[in-house]
Amino acid sequence: MGDVSSRKLRVAVIGGGLSGLSAAYELGKNPLLHVDLFEKSDHLGGIVTTTEKDGFLFELGPQSMNSKHDEVEEIIRDLGLVSNKVFRSGGKSVKTLIIRDGKPVELKLSPSGFFSSKLLSFRAKLFLFLEPFKRKSKSTDLSIDEFSAHRFGRETTDYLVDPMMSGVNGGSLRTLSAKYALPTAWIAEQTKGSVILGMLGAKKKHPRKYPSKLLRETMSFEQGLKVLPDTLAEKSKAFIHKKREVKRLCLQEDGRWDVGHWSPYDAVISTAPTYSLQQISTCRNTRLRELLSDLSTLSYSAISILFLGFKDVTSRIPLTGFGCLAPTRESRSFLGMTFTTSSFEGRTPEGGIGVNVFLGGGHNPKQARFSQDEAVAMARHELHELFGIEKAPQTVAYRQWLRAIPQYELGYEHYESSLNAAEEEFPGLFFAGNYRDGIGVPDAIRSGVIAAKRVNKFQEPAERCTKVEIVMFICERERPSRCLLRSSELWSRGTLCLGYLGSLSGNSSRRILLLVVQHILGILLATRMLPVSLPSALVLGVQSLSAHEPVWPC
Numbered sequence: 001m002g003d004v005s006s007r008k009l010r011v012a013v014i015g016g017g018l019s020g021l022s023a024a025y026e027l028g029k030n031p032l033l034h035v036d037l038f039e040k041s042d043h044l045g046g047i048v049t050t051t052e053k054d055g056f057l058f059e060l061g062p063q064s065m066n067s068k069h070d071e072v073e074e075i076i077r078d079l080g081l082v083s084n085k086v087f088r089s090g091g092k093s094v095k096t097l098i099i100r101d102g103k104p105v106e107l108k109l110s111p112s113g114f115f116s117s118k119l120l121s122f123r124a125k126l127f128l129f130l131e132p133f134k135r136k137s138k139s140t141d142l143s144i145d146e147f148s149a150h151r152f153g154r155e156t157t158d159y160l161v162d163p164m165m166s167g168v169n170g171g172s173l174r175t176l177s178a179k180y181a182l183p184t185a186w187i188a189e190q191t192k193g194s195v196i197l198g199m200l201g202a203k204k205k206h207p208r209k210y211p212s213k214l215l216r217e218t219m220s221f222e223q224g225l226k227v228l229p230d231t232l233a234e235k236s237k238a239f240i241h242k243k244r245e246v247k248r249l250c251l252q253e254d255g256r257w258d259v260g261h262w263s264p265y266d267a268v269i270s271t272a273p274t275y276s277l278q279q280i281s282t283c284r285n286t287r288l289r290e291l292l293s294d295l296s297t298l299s300y301s302a303i304s305i306l307f308l309g310f311k312d313v314t315s316r317i318p319l320t321g322f323g324c325l326a327p328t329r330e331s332r333s334f335l336g337m338t339f340t341t342s343s344f345e346g347r348t349p350e351g352g353i354g355v356n357v358f359l360g361g362g363h364n365p366k367q368a369r370f371s372q373d374e375a376v377a378m379a380r381h382e383l384h385e386l387f388g389i390e391k392a393p394q395t396v397a398y399r400q401w402l403r404a405i406p407q408y409e410l411g412y413e414h415y416e417s418s419l420n421a422a423e424e425e426f427p428g429l430f431f432a433g434n435y436r437d438g439i440g441v442p443d444a445i446r447s448g449v450i451a452a453k454r455v456n457k458f459q460e461p462a463e464r465c466t467k468v469e470i471v472m473f474i475c476e477r478e479r480p481s482r483c484l485l486r487s488s489e490l491w492s493r494g495t496l497c498l499g500y501l502g503s504l505s506g507n508s509s510r511r512i513l514l515l516v517v518q519h520i521l522g523i524l525l526a527t528r529m530l531p532v533s534l535p536s537a538l539v540l541g542v543q544s545l546s547a548h549e550p551v552w553p554c
């Protein structure tokens with residue numbers, strides 16, 4: 001490998017969805033890096049599919065987003081998109097219809113609206129008052145079905161939790177993990193002994209992250225969500241290569257990565273969906289093969305989206321509010337519907353109405369395989385039965401996503417461990433995407449930005465290493481293995497490094513004492529790892545201590 005200090009470090013980003021584009025955009029800001037993004041298709045933005053037809057503007061993928069993460073706000077500001085933002089029409093109303101006994105029943109997400117709603121019986125509401133007195137679960141994980149039935153009762157689980165989860169990840173409550181798919185509720189129960197009390201407390205602290213607030217602040221851009229991937233690509237300093245599939249991920253002896261395009265890379269961020277990792281060759285690296293194959297078994301829900309545009313429509317009840325959800329118990333042939341009347345203004349021709357119908361999900365994956373004609377016939381039947389709509393739609397569009405949303409099911413912990421193991425055992429390899437830390441649009445963006453920041457940090461020591469020649473770095477106590485890997489990797493790059501284990505905590509005298517111990521420890525370690533004699537290592541250690549030499553967290 002050549003002299004790292006004389007050339008830009010090379011980073012490859014695999015996948016041109018929102019995570020990949022956000023990662024590449026963030027990395028592009030670092031002038032010390034050369035960044036290439038590889039997207040196998042001709043389309044950027046992953047499942048973001050804003051469509052314009054007959055005067056309607058609609059989404060056949062994610063419908064909207066919110067600013068629950070600071071990284072998302074920052075990127076929107078950075079891209080100059082603040083004035084382009086649009087918020088859900090319908091003001092503060094977050095009315096949602098849920099089907100019960102064959103009829104749409106209104107649910108309001110405000111506490112008073114919720115208790116006056118006819119969706120749940122008096123008994124079910126009373127059961128909710130008892131939730132704070134329910135014993136805390138001792139299990140390390142539970143299905144949402146078990147967790148919710150225990151805490152809230154069967155009726156609330158079937159008519160509130162089930163449809164709400166369908167409207168977020170389209171999964172089955174029996175297999176989804178409470179710990180990973182409903183982390184806020186799980187943490188509230190584990191820490192406060194009650195989901196309701198814990199969430200009320202947390203809501204005060206972080207009001208931006210709570211469902212009623214999020215729904216109220218649901219946003220998009222004037223020309224739809226596609227503005228985001230388009231602007232990320234346009235303003236990115238990374239080189240974006242469409243129609244270039246990465247078919248290999250091979251770690252070379254010099255610690256760099258061959259991805260099958262141009263010369264090797266110092267770091268790689270994979271944002272490809274996990275199921276596609278099975279097809280990537282690792283060039284006889286059996287451990288990496290094992291980890292990628294393992295990740296590729298993560299399941300995804302199948303969801304199709306049908307758009308029906310009506311020039312004018314007569315409905316039994318006004319099609320206002322967020323939309324309508326179908327609980328599994330009701331055995332309908334769709335998961336949910338959203339209405340353009342209360343999505344974003346200016347997306348429907350005067351007097352018209354657009355309905356997005358979601359099909360499939362954990363309980364009914366076969367519905368996602370309906371042909372367009374089957375889907376239209378089914379949707380017209382449902383619209384007639386539920387809302388009395390007889391007219392035929394003038395505009396129809398349909399998109400199937402047979403692997404739409406990753407499912408954080410029971411056993412997800414195993415995937416989390418595989419992701420961490422791959423990153424720890426293979427320095428320079430990073431993963432980002434909606435299969436990690438959340439499934440929504442804002443989660444995907446944040447995941448990409450975080451991976452980019454980690455790459456920036458990862459590159460730093462290598463850069464300085466060549467200049468200082470002898471590098472000492474102290475690692476956080478929790479990640480000693482990573483520290484050792486880092487030092488051996490730097491050594492393989494031709495740089496003399498001493499690895500240290502230790503902590504930076506404590507007051508200054510304790511810290512100095514700790515540093516002395518760490519130096520002795522480090523010297524012992526280093527002499528075993530590197531061909532440095534004990535006396536010279538000792539001298540280096542003492543020099544480093546007196547100069548308060550670089551302290552680089554891993």
Ligand SMILES: C=Cc1c2[nH]c(c1C)Cc1[nH]c(c(CCC(=O)O)c1C)Cc1[nH]c(c(C)c1CCC(=O)O)Cc1[nH]c(c(C)c1C=C)C2
Pocket residue numbers: 065066096097164166167168169170211214215218303322323324325335336337338358405438439440441442443
């Ligand atoms: C009926 C099917 C679906 C609808 N939307 C989705 C499905 C599967 C997908 C989806 N919805 C939301 C997210 C983002 C989650 C995130 O963490 O950002 C995803 C991937 C948002 C959402 N949708 C509803 C709720 C309560 C939320 C959570 C609030 C938020 O995070 O913004 C309700 C809802 N979704 C759909 C309908 C018809 C509906 C209610 C009427 C469609």
